[in-house]
Amino acid sequence: MVRNSLAVHTRRWLLAALSIAIATGTSACTSETSAGDPLADRPSGAMPVETLTVVSAPAVPPAITRKTPAKVIINLETREVRKRLADGVEYTFWTFAGTVPGPLLRVRSGDEVEFHLNNHPSSKMPHNIDLHAVTGPGGGAASSLTAPGHSSQFTFAALNPGLYVYHCATAPVGMHIANGMYGLILVEPKEGLSPVDREFYVFQSEFYTTGRHGETGLQPFDMQKAIHEDPEYVVFNGSVGALVGDNALKAKVGENVRMFVGNGGPNLVSSFHVIGEIFDNVHTEGGTLANQHNVQTTLVPAGGSAIVDMKLDVPGTFIIVDHSIFRAFNKGALGMLAVEGAENKTIYSGKQNDVVYLPEGGGIQSIAPDTAMSVERELPRGQLLARGAQVFAANCAACHQLAGQGIAGAFPPLAASDYLMANKERAIGIVLNGLNGAVTVNGASYNGVMPAVQLSNTDVAAVLSYVRTSFGNKATDLVTLDDVKKVRAASAAKH
């Protein structure tokens, strides 16, 4: 009885312990993945009030250092501005704060944002704003439709951290976006982002003009092209060359650099790539997780974003592109990251060698003859050896090297070569017909392919005479025309 009840007790105890363990384990898992309540740390009284300083792309407001929520007042003006789209090309942009893209807004998860949308009196159109960071009807658009010369206000809580697009959503929405009304709002997680040395704001978008790419003058918006998703311009930061040359992004070797990347579309998805760099971390689609590492090219959806960071190891100009490559070279989707500092040859050496490339392969090939000495005659010794040196340099030195030393394991030496000197006819035959298979030269084994060298009989005699009397080879006789002709005839008879 006692044993039974003990067993029961033990079982119950074990069951309880197990339940507790599971519950704790589960809640631990939950707390790792859930955001918790972003408004939980709101104070009971009033929050400190700050006004957001607005800076223009590619600059970014500084990282938030406070650890508590605040009320952030944002004043954003909408204005219709005529300015440069490309050299000689002007466009009437509809903008936030006079720039394309609009400024990057930076708040912290849990902040209360008091948003003022101010529509400049010179505007022809009403405007509003949809911030993808806002949880509420239209992302704010329903509460912010503002006539020219007027101002609207609404307040929202920045709940979810992440990098979000904002854009105008007044009818016709496609046109308001196509004319440049977009930007990014960064809601930092409560713990902030990992520290980096430099942050940049790069925003891709398209423009649909009546004139072709490059056609000068004030270009109107072309609705048909927009509907057919066929832009004339695909650019970073609102114009061709906005991030090029003097306007390149600048950084230093050794720095950790972060880019807040946005894509306003209105239509195209971006294949974002920095030539010569690899993204160490990518927050795909601007989410809170650095969910991918070592990425070459990341997709940025239209109306979406990505956060990338990379450590800059070597100096140089790194080209920023949409890797749908004709957009980069023909429509303007090209920017630059100019990195200064000391070189690191281990990581990147720069060009080391620039030599003649003679293709080789699995079979014996012929090298085209030098036509200068096609006239056949017996040369006197001095001329023969001089000619031989020339032929050697032009035809043999690439593999056997200038001093005839060869390359260990690849090309056998001609210098003091027992194999060469052992048989004159065999040497002539190798020059005329090539050699395939294992040979032992000066005690070392070589198993490569030497191509037949197409030389005139005179040149064969000259180069072999030269080699056999150079590089420590001590032939007493020269190779004559007859020697060469005899071997040639014998080879021809064989085949």
Place this chain on the structure above:
Amino acid sequence: MTSLVKRCLPLMTLLMLPALIAAPTRSAAQTPPGPAAPASLPAASLYMLRASWTSHQGRTIDLLSLRGEVVVLAMAYTSCTMTCPLITREMLAVQKALPPDLRANVRFVLASFDPARDSVAVLRAHADKMALDARWLVLRAPAADVRQLAVLLGVRYRQLPNGDFDHSNIISVLDGDGVLRFQSPQIPADRPALVRAVTAAARSSKR
């Protein structure tokens, strides 16, 4: 000279006629208050723009006559089967929730979009059906005055071919001077907020 002028006078008058016609002169409607309106009316008062309405009791009402009372005002029409009855119900609930000492100072006004179908008789029947007490006014006026009131309140509406109306569900609170103090934009309304707004306006009017 005078004889010349005398002879030319009729001609002059005739010739001046086009100039006189081209210059629009004072009109009766849509002008800020005439001598009857006190100069102390605040600039933001809706009563600055005059219009004449007829109540469900057949009386002519100038909205200015409501000065001194807090007015809870909405626009609807009797044939409406959708939100209009709900708007009225919200207003009735607000009336019931008011502190008793303030009830005598607050008016509840329904202005009709639909003068064509909402005759005085129809309005009276409607008021009876909804059990609207003496604090209530159900009003009709010509289409131009209806448009003016709607624009003043920010109420949007349009008439459909079958005679019905699409319209905003806004309930407005005007203080004793006719200044817009609060608006509830949707149905269901935020009743506590409406009651608070009416109470605050009523107490400040009393002073």
Place this chain on the structure above:
Amino acid sequence: MPRTNTPRAILLLAALLGAMASVVRAQRATGALYQHIAAGRYRPIFAAGVSDSGVAVRTFLLATLPVTNADYLRFVTANPEWKRSKVARVAADSSYLRHWSGDETLGPTAPPTAPVVNVSWFAASAYARAAGGRLPSTAEWELAASRFRRTFANADVLSARVLAWNGGATPRTQPAVGLGIVSDDGVGDLHGLVWEWVDDFNAVVTSGESRGDSGPDAGLFCAGGAALSADPSNYASFMRYALRGSLRGSYSLSTLGFRVARDIDAATTKRRPR
């Protein structure tokens, strides 16, 4: 006749003739003051509750040109409660006539022949009434503004022209009326000069969240059914629709003027406005 009085008489006559000429000149510059707009149907941009063929519009008269600064000055002079310094704030906001130099002075940024802007709906309505007319309805205005077959090959070309105008910057000083495109009915400057007030501008039953405008928000509006966009590619109409939806009656915009409409019956009785 006494000789000493003749020069004065001549002066008077000259002044009279001058006045006559200026009135006649004004009329000639505008042609007829009103144009006949024949009855038709207008398909609203949001075709809620209307039959497929749209809203019926009866024949009416529409002013040939928008109201000018000079026209409006005459109105203000005759109706001093509409002076900038006197107007009730509920009837016109603080931008009212801000491009004028003074209550009754136009100044360099308000040429007499330019369209008057910075006037509220209440002000425009009062002017129209004083002129013996009214503001046109949306249907009337849009119907008149769609009739351009003589000038533009089709509606798309017209739409592209309107979009191009919207793409340009707002001029600091408006140009004169009467220099722009003329419709088939002889009405000038319906496009390309200024936006224009309509009587029922607040018939836009939407919330400003234009992507949800496939049906009015049931909490905000008591509405009969879905509001489907009749022609999603008619951007020019969308823009006017969006603008009207953003306005309140007291607003004064630097790109918004108006013109007067009249019923056919009112015109034929030749009533003299009081």
